[in-house]
Amino acid sequence: MINVLRKGWRPASVLLLLFIAWELAVNLAEVPAWLLPPPTDIVQEAISGWEGFRFHLQSTVMLSLLGFAIGTGIGLLTAVTLHLLPFIRESVYPILILSQNVPIIVLAPLLVVWFGFGLLPKLIVITLVCFFPITVAALDGFRQTPDEFKHYMLMAGASKGQLFWKLELPYSLPSLFSGLKISATYSVMGAVISEWLGAKAGIGVYMTLASSSFRTDRVFVAIFAIMLLSLLFFGGILLAERLLIKWKSRESAVK
Amino acid sequence: MIQLSVEHLTKSFDTNQVLNNLSFHVNVGEFVSILGPSGSGKSTIFNLIGGMLLPDEGSIILGGEKIDGKRGSISYMPQTPSLLPWRTILQNVLLGQELKGETDSQTARKMLQKAGLGDYENAYPHELSGGMKQRAAFIRALLSPQPIILLDEPFSALDELTRLEMQKWLLDIWSEHKPTILFVTHSIEEAIYLSDRILILSSKPAKVTQEYNVPFNRPRMEELFLDENFLACKRNIHHALKNQ
Ligand SMILES: Nc1ncnc2c1ncn2[C@@H]1O[C@H](COP(=O)(O)OP(=O)(O)OP(=O)(O)O)[C@@H](O)[C@H]1O
Ligand SMILES: [Mg+2]
Numbered sequence: 001m002i003n004v005l006r007k008g009w010r011p012a013s014v015l016l017l018l019f020i021a022w023e024l025a026v027n028l029a030e031v032p033a034w035l036l037p038p039p040t041d042i043v044q045e046a047i048s049g050w051e052g053f054r055f056h057l058q059s060t061v062m063l064s065l066l067g068f069a070i071g072t073g074i075g076l077l078t079a080v081t082l083h084l085l086p087f088i089r090e091s092v093y094p095i096l097i098l099s100q101n102v103p104i105i106v107l108a109p110l111l112v113v114w115f116g117f118g119l120l121p122k123l124i125v126i127t128l129v130c131f132f133p134i135t136v137a138a139l140d141g142f143r144q145t146p147d148e149f150k151h152y153m154l155m156a157g158a159s160k161g162q163l164f165w166k167l168e169l170p171y172s173l174p175s176l177f178s179g180l181k182i183s184a185t186y187s188v189m190g191a192v193i194s195e196w197l198g199a200k201a202g203i204g205v206y207m208t209l210a211s212s213s214f215r216t217d218r219v220f221v222a223i224f225a226i227m228l229l230s231l232l233f234f235g236g237i238l239l240a241e242r243l244l245i246k247w248k249s250r251e252s253a254v255k
Numbered sequence: 256m257i258q259l260s261v262e263h264l265t266k267s268f269d270t271n272q273v274l275n276n277l278s279f280h281v282n283v284g285e286f287v288s289i290l291g292p293s294g295s296g297k298s299t300i301f302n303l304i305g306g307m308l309l310p311d312e313g314s315i316i317l318g319g320e321k322i323d324g325k326r327g328s329i330s331y332m333p334q335t336p337s338l339l340p341w342r343t344i345l346q347n348v349l350l351g352q353e354l355k356g357e358t359d360s361q362t363a364r365k366m367l368q369k370a371g372l373g374d375y376e377n378a379y380p381h382e383l384s385g386g387m388k389q390r391a392a393f394i395r396a397l398l399s400p401q402p403i404i405l406l407d408e409p410f411s412a413l414d415e416l417t418r419l420e421m422q423k424w425l426l427d428i429w430s431e432h433k434p435t436i437l438f439v440t441h442s443i444e445e446a447i448y449l450s451d452r453i454l455i456l457s458s459k460p461a462k463v464t465q466e467y468n469v470p471f472n473r474p475r476m477e478e479l480f481l482d483e484n485f486l487a488c489k490r491n492i493h494h495a496l497k498n499q
Contacts, residue, residue: 151333152331153354154305154307155305156327156331156355157326158327167339173341247340248341
C-alpha cells in the first residue's frame with residue numbers, strides 16, 4: 001500500500017496538473033461546454049448523475065466480468081489443447097492469429113444479425129478480444145520451460161500429465177499473468193463496444209445517448225469510468241498475481 | 256549381487272557413433288565412477304539408462320529386469336541442481352517420491368536437518384547457495400524410491416572449496432545410507448576419493464578400456480589427497496586415460 005503511494009504520486013500529480021491546465025484553458029478560451037466541458041463540470045455531473053449512471057456501470061461491470069471469465073476459460077483451454085496436441089497446434093495457431101485481424105467493429109453488427117440483441121453476441125465479442133492474449137501468453141510460458149527441468153522430470157519418471165501439472169503449468173504462471181493483465185483491460189473495452197450494438201443498459205448505452213444529445217460532460221464521465229474500471233481490473237489481477245506467485249516477488253526482491 | 260548391468264550397448268546419432276559395445280555392471284551398495292574425456296558419451300550412457308534414449312543394440316538390466324526405454328527406473332541428479340523455483344526446499348526434495356507415489360516428509364525433514372538445511376525447509380531455491388542447492392538436489396535423489404542413483408558431474412559447477420566440502424559430505428551420507436551409485440566425473444581425484452571402482456572410458460566410440468579397483472579403505476579422510484599411494488593411483492589412471 002505504501003508502495004502504491006510512493007510510486008503513484010508522480011503520475012497522480014502529472015494528472016492533476018493536466019486537469020488544472022485543462023480547466024484554465026477551457027475557461028480562458030471560453031470553449032462551449034458541449035464542445036469540451038471543464039473537469040469541474042464533469043465531476044459535478046458524475047456526482048449529481050450518479051443515481052442514473054450507477055445502473056449502467058453495474059451492468060457493464062457484470063458483463064465485463066462474465067466475458068472476462070469466459071474468455072479466460074476459453075483462452076486457457078485453447079492453450080492447453082494446442083500445447084498437448086502439437087499436431088493441432090500447427091494447423092490451428094495461424095488461424096487464431098487471423099482471427100485477431102477481423103475488425104471487431106465490423107464483426108459486432110454481424111453478430112447481432114446472427115444472434116440477436118441478447119447476451120450471447122456481447123459475450124462473443126468480449127471473448128474474442130480476451131482469449132487471444134491469454135492463449136499466446138500461456139503457450140509461450142509452456143514452451144519456454146527450461147530443458148534442464150524437463151530432462152530431470154522425465155528422467156525421474158514423470159508422466160505427460162505430471163510434466164504438465166507439476167512443471168509446465170506452474171512455470172507458465174508469470175507469463176500467463178501478463179496475458180491476464182492485458183485481457184482484463186481489454187474486457188472492459190470489449191463490453192462497452194458490445195453495448196453499442198444495442199443493449200438496455202451499460203456504459204456503452206449511456207455513452208451513445210449522451211453523445212447523441214450533445215451531453216459531452218456525460219461522455220467524459222463515461223470515458224473516465226471506463227478508464228477507472230480498467231485500472232481496477234488490472235489491479236485485481238496484480239493482486240492475484242502477488243498472492244499466487246510469491247516465490248517470484250521474493251526472487252526479484254533479492255536481486 | 257549385481258544391481259545394474261549394461262550389456263553390449265551401441266548407440267549412434269546419425270553417423271556419429273558414440274557408444275560401441277559398451278558393457279559394465281554395478282553391484283548393490285557399490286559406488287562406481289565413470290571417468291572419461293568431455294564428449295565421450297557419459298551423459299548419453301545416463302540418458303540410455305534413464306530411458307530417454309533407446310539403444311541401437313544391447314540392453315540395460317536393473318535388478319534382473321530389462322529397462323531399455325523405461326523412464327523413471329533410476330533416480331537422477333543432474334549437473335545443474337534443477338530445483339523448481341516455485342517449490343520450497345522441502346517440496347523440492349519430495350518431488351522424486353511424489354512422481355512415483357507416496358511422500359514421506361518426516362524422513363525428508365530429518366535428512367535436510369542433517370545436511371544443514373534444516374532452517375531452509377521453507378525457503379525457495381534462489382535463497383540458497385550453489386553448494387546448498389546441490390545438497391538439496393542430492394537429497395531429492397536419495398529420497399526417490401529407485402534402487403540406484405545416477406549422478407552426472409554434480410559438482411563440476413562448484414568452486415574448488417565447495418566441491419571438496421560436498422565430496423566429504425557425499426561420502427558421509429553415502430556411508431550412512433549405502434545407496435548404489437553410478438557417478439560421472441572428469442576429475443580423476445574426485446573419482447578416486449569417492450569410488451569403490453572406476454571405469455575408464457575411451458572416446459569416439461566410448462568403451463570401457465580399463466576397470467580400476469580403488470584400494471583405499473573407508474572412511475576416507477581429506478588427508479588422503481596428499482597420500483603417496485593416492486598420487487600413484489592418480490598417475491596410473493592418468494596414464495590409462497592418455498594411452499587409449
Ligand atoms: N541428442 C543428441 N543428438 C545428437 N548427438 C548427440 C545427442 N546427445 C549427445 N550427442 C553427441 O554424443 C556425443 C557424446 O555426448 P555426451 O553428452 O554423452 O558426452 P559427455 O561425455 O557427457 O560430455 P561432457 O563431459 O562434456 O558432459 C557428442 O559428440 C554429442 O555431440
Ligand atoms: Mg555430460
